[in-house]
Amino acid sequence: MLYDFSARLVRAFLTINGSKAKVYGKEHLPKEGGYVVACTHNGYVDILNLGISIFPRHIHFMAKKQLFDVKVLGSLFPKLNAFPVDRDNPGPSVIKIPRQLIKEGKIVGIFPSGTRSSENTELKQGAITIAQLAKAKIVPAAYVGPRNLKEVFKRQKGYLIYGEPFTVESGKEGRETAIQFLEDELNRLTQVLLDMQVKK
Numbered sequence: 001m002l003y004d005f006s007a008r009l010v011r012a013f014l015t016i017n018g019s020k021a022k023v024y025g026k027e028h029l030p031k032e033g034g035y036v037v038a039c040t041h042n043g044y045v046d047i048l049n050l051g052i053s054i055f056p057r058h059i060h061f062m063a064k065k066q067l068f069d070v071k072v073l074g075s076l077f078p079k080l081n082a083f084p085v086d087r088d089n090p091g092p093s094v095i096k097i098p099r100q101l102i103k104e105g106k107i108v109g110i111f112p113s114g115t116r117s118s119e120n121t122e123l124k125q126g127a128i129t130i131a132q133l134a135k136a137k138i139v140p141a142a143y144v145g146p147r148n149l150k151e152v153f154k155r156q157k158g159y160l161i162y163g164e165p166f167t168v169e170s171g172k173e174g175r176e177t178a179i180q181f182l183e184d185e186l187n188r189l190t191q192v193l194l195d196m197q198v199k200k
Contacts, residue, residue, distance in 0.1 A: 002079040003058055011052040014045075014158070019146050021049035021158035024192075028162045029054065029139060034102035035165065036138040038127045040186055041111030043147025049158050050109060050143065059109040060101050062126075095130060102134040112182065128178045132168035139165045140182055142189035144197065159193045 014020035037059065039050050051059050058081050065084040068077055077084075083097050098108040112124040131138040145151075145158025163185050168178040 002076070003081055004056070006080060007052050007055045010048050011055070014048065014052070014152065017152050018155040019045065019049075019152045019158050021053065021143065021145055021160040023053045023160045023162075025162035025164075026053070028164050030137060030165060032105070033136075034105045034134070035107060035136050036098070036102070036127055036131045036134075037107060037109045037141055037162075038112050038124075038138055038182060038186070039109065039141035039160075040143055040190055042143070043151075045146045045148060045152060045158065046143040046160075047109075047111075049145070049160055050141065053160055054107065057107060059107045060098070061109040062098065062111075094126065095133060098130045099134045102130075102136045112186070124179050124182055125175070128168055128175050128182060132170070132175060132178070135167075137165035137167055138178075138182070139163065140185040140189060142186055142193055144190065144193040157197075159196060161189050161193055163189050 011020065037050065037054075039046065041047075047061065051061075060081045060083060062085050063077060063082045065086040067082075068084045085094050098110075101108050108130065110127040110130070112127045127138060130136075140163040141160065142163075143158070143160045145160075146154070146156040166178070166181065168174050
């Protein structure tokens with residue numbers, strides 16, 4: 001399978017370049033069943049490190065629809081377990097696809113941060129809504145490290161940390177409370193990693 005081959009290749013590449021993320025809190029990851037991983041996002045290397053940190057289990061990544069329109073790469077994304085989301089005109093599939101994946105015992109990866117604050121909020125709401133409707137746990141995660149190939153070749157260190165999984169209570173109030181908790185937890189985990197960097 002392309003995902004397995006790619007994961008092994010990426011792991012070897014990042015290890016050789018010293019940018020394979022040092023992982024903390026992996027004991028918080030559920031051993032079985034489907035769940036949501038919500039990770040901070042500042043480039044594409046965090047996607048790679050997140051994927052290989054959970055391998056051999058696969059992550060099914062939610063990705064913006066425009067990426068699937070890119071020649072060659074666009075046709076590869078579905079084989080790498082990515083599924084498209086139209087953020088400008090979200091339809092039922094935004095919820096339906098990840099819910100089905102979780103029901104099948106699979107892991108859904110969402111990066112609830114964007115370049116615009118409005119996008120940031122929408123993605124956090126999306127992650128929480130999916131977890132709530134799927135009655136699944138959501139695992140917060142933060143990444144600090146190289147963002148692109150240029151920084152990988154500079155042998156910048158990467159760090160990834162998982163927080164404790166939590167569930168979303170029912171109703172609108174449950175969603176709102178969980179959105180704020182997720183935001184606070186992502187900020188807290190990021191600060192933990194930054195503090196570690198300072199001490200090293």
